[in-house]
Amino acid sequence: MKNSFSHVAVLSEEVIKALNIKRDGTYIDCTFGQGRHSNLILSQLQEAGKLIAIDRDPQSVSIAKKINDKRFTIKHGLFSNIYKFSKEENIVRKVNGILLDLGISTVQINDAKRGFSFKKDGNLDMRMNPMTGISAKEWLEKAKREEIESVLKKYGEEKKAYKISKLIFRYNHSRNFKKITCTKELVNIISKVNSYHKKHPATRTFQAIRIYINNELEELKKILEEALRVLAPFGRIVAISFHSLESRLIKNFIKKYSSYVIIDQKIFKRNQENDLSQKIKLKLINKVKPKRKEILENPRSRSSLLRTIEFHVK
Structure with a gap:
């Protein structure tokens, strides 16, 4: 191999x-x-x-x-x-x-700085062209909880979209939590809701956000x-x-x-x-x-x- x-x-x-x-x-x-x-x-x-x-x-x-x-x-x-x-x-x-x-x-997934990989820690970006558009980090900071849930359902077919979106929104909008800035932090949050079963717990959420950010x-x-x-x-x-x-x-x-x-x-x-x-x-x-x-x-x-x-x- x-x-x-x-x-x-x-x-x-x-x-x-x-x-x-x-x-x-x-x-x-x-x-x-x-x-x-x-x-x-x-x-x-x-x-x-x-x-x-x-x-x-x-x-x-x-x-x-x-x-x-x-x-x-x-x-x-x-x-x-x-x-x-x-x-x-x-x-x-x-x-x-x-x-x-x-x-x-x-090219994208192997470069941790690009933010596509849930296995490597890096900036939460996910843009295929980093020179245009809004990064995943910026979008998650601005988006309403309902919007995040909708994206996770529509583009990731994530069954636990409500719980994950609720936790993401809480981290980005509560004084008691640190804002999400990197992939590792997002993975840790998702892992509080999703357990590992065949696929990595962050697979569907990362897919959904990436598809949305890049209008794929x-x-x-x-x-x-x-x-x-x-x-x-x-x-x-x-x-x-x-x-x-x-x-x-x-x-x-x-x-x-x-x-x-x-x-x-x-x-x-x-x-x-x-x-x-x-x-x-x-x-x-x-x-x-x-x-x-x-x-x-x-x-x-x-x-x-x-x-x-x-x-x-x-």
């Missing part, structure tokens, strides 16, 4: 197979992270091939900028801006494959719809989800376009690239879970589910 899973791309072999890579094709890695998947995709491309990577995290963008390859371009920003980035690169309706490796990257589910909804604007016929979306909320959104997206429909005018505007008379549909090619060997070598892959979705036009 490997000592660390920080250098392992989840479902790497399955991703390459699912993308069905054309040697001279155009691909977008919407979640660059440490670049493991991006480097694998580049290894499959010839000189005429092209890979665009996107990441909102400045740390990941810095890693990407070290790749000296004329076939590769990194974009700093939200992956929901995929159409904007594709237009900048003149690849609208030319994209053969889009990769979405969702959730948290190992809304971003996922947008990227899925925006992908329809840039894919070439028979292009593929390869999406790796890590929890039921992501998985449900992807499943509903596929269902929405499971039979041929006329493209919404809001998505496609009449021009040379996009014709409103076109009908599109999505076909689920397969669903893949990691093998036992990969789970042992890479614990992050344990809850992952890869879906391969193909774009059809007529």
